[in-house]
Amino acid sequence: MNTLKRTSLVFAVLAFALVACGLPAAPTTQPSVTVVEPVETQPAEAATSQPVENEAGEAVLLFDIGMHIEPMGETAQGFQSGKNDYHNPQFFERQVEDIRFLTQMIEAHGGRMTIQAQSPFTTVALESGNTILADLAARGHELALHFHEDAHLGKNPEPLSVQQWCDVMKEELGYIMQAGGVSDVRYWSGGNLYVNLYEAAECAGLDVNSDWKSPATQSTDMSLIGVNPWRPAGGTDGSDFTLFTQHDPNGAIVFLPEGQYDKENFASMRRSDDAGGDEAYFEYLKESLYASLSAAQSGKVNVFHFTVHPGEFRGDPQDPFGVIQRFLTEVVDPLVASGQLQWATYSEMADAYAATEP
Numbered sequence: 470m471n472t473l474k475r476t477s478l479v480f481a482v483l484a485f486a487l488v489a490c491g492l493p494a495a496p497t498t499q500p501s502v503t504v505v506e507p508v509e510t511q512p513a514e515a516a517t518s519q520p521v522e523n524e525a526g527e528a529v530l531l532f533d534i535g536m537h538i539e540p541m542g543e544t545a546q547g548f549q550s551g552k553n554d555y556h557n558p559q560f561f562e563r564q565v566e567d568i569r570f571l572t573q574m575i576e577a578h579g580g581r582m583t584i585q586a587q588s589p590f591t592t593v594a595l596e597s598g599n600t601i602l603a604d605l606a607a608r609g610h611e612l613a614l615h616f617h618e619d620a621h622l623g624k625n626p627e628p629l630s631v632q633q634w635c636d637v638m639k640e641e642l643g644y645i646m647q648a649g650g651v652s653d654v655r656y657w658s659g660g661n662l663y664v665n666l667y668e669a670a671e672c673a674g675l676d677v678n679s680d681w682k683s684p685a686t687q688s689t690d691m692s693l694i695g696v697n698p699w700r701p702a703g704g705t706d707g708s709d710f711t712l713f714t715q716h717d718p719n720g721a722i723v724f725l726p727e728g729q730y731d732k733e734n735f736a737s738m739r740r741s742d743d744a745g746g747d748e749a750y751f752e753y754l755k756e757s758l759y760a761s762l763s764a765a766q767s768g769k770v771n772v773f774h775f776t777v778h779p780g781e782f783r784g785d786p787q788d789p790f791g792v793i794q795r796f797l798t799e800v801v802d803p804l805v806a807s808g809q810l811q812w813a814t815y816s817e818m819a820d821a822y823a824a825t826e827p
């Protein structure tokens with residue numbers, strides 16, 4: 470590594486360590502020795518904030534599995550959604566059990582998920598005193614919002630104002646914070662066809678986004694595929710991606726692409742009849758993960774992640790979620806051990822990206 474590169478890396482690490490510790494950045498008038506101190510006294514923070522390359526100087530790919538909890542039943546805004554209903558205690562409990570099982574499996578492999586929820590899951594948890602979301606947060610999983618615009622704003626949400634979107638997003642974030650016992654939620658998925666989505670999200674206090682998929686076609690535009698995050702200059706109506714794919718250094722939102730996939734329907738192919746079932750889907754995830762490792766660049770923040778739903782991929786009752794277990798054991802664990810892959814929640818990915826910005 471040349472000196473310039475090493476110096477800029479050290480500064481990026483320092484900047485991130487300061488942010489991570491909640492300490493104010495040292496004013497430029499202070500001697501530089503006071504800047505160095507937090508890194509020396511807090512090696513753990515410095516270590517986790519250095520994801521751009523491993524000890525061998527190779528690129529690192531930040532990795533996570535996200536979960537979309539879907540709006541099932543009447544939402545807080547009074548719209549009916551989904552085939553099932555979280556107000557049915559048996560259904561709610563079954564899904565909670567699945568979430569607990571899967572998150573514990575991932576914890577055993579060193580990972581923490583980004584769990585994305587909304588009402589009525591959050592409100593049923595609150596009303597019934599179920600502590601699932603608070604338990605997950607206490608164990609280090611990130612709590613986030615999965616915003617289904619039609620379930621929270623009604624059938625034709627796109628013409629509604631930024632303020633209307635912002636208010637309802639805030640309302641939903643309030644239930645997550647209350648049920649999860651957290652004071653901050655930063656990531657959301659959904660709302661994908663609203664041109665002013667990023668304004669609304671910023672207004673609601675959100676700053677990390679991903680999982681763009683057209684709700685109409687269930688596909689992802691190839692221009693959004695890749696491993697390097699950016700700050701979109703604006704949203705999309707689903708056909709014009711000019712602003713979305715344009716980097717705005719002052720943009721409030723960090724967008725995390727999902728990885729180096731080669732199909733527009735990668736996010737929905739698990740449900741297609743010709744995808745070949747769970748095993749074939751995870752084989753495709755493995756290939757895409759390897760392609761993402763190849764695309765990862767040293768000196769940049771590189772990310773790869775995919776989504777599961779509660780109960781999805783449960784498979785054989787004798788070996789629940791075996792396909793995920795095997796993927797973690799056979800594909801993920803060796804790459805984590807070799808330093809090529811590093812677990813990070815979605816907000817941690819965004820923070821790692823922000824730490825590399827000039």
Ligand SMILES: [Zn+2]
Pocket residue numbers: 537538539615617
């Ligand atoms: Zn969804």
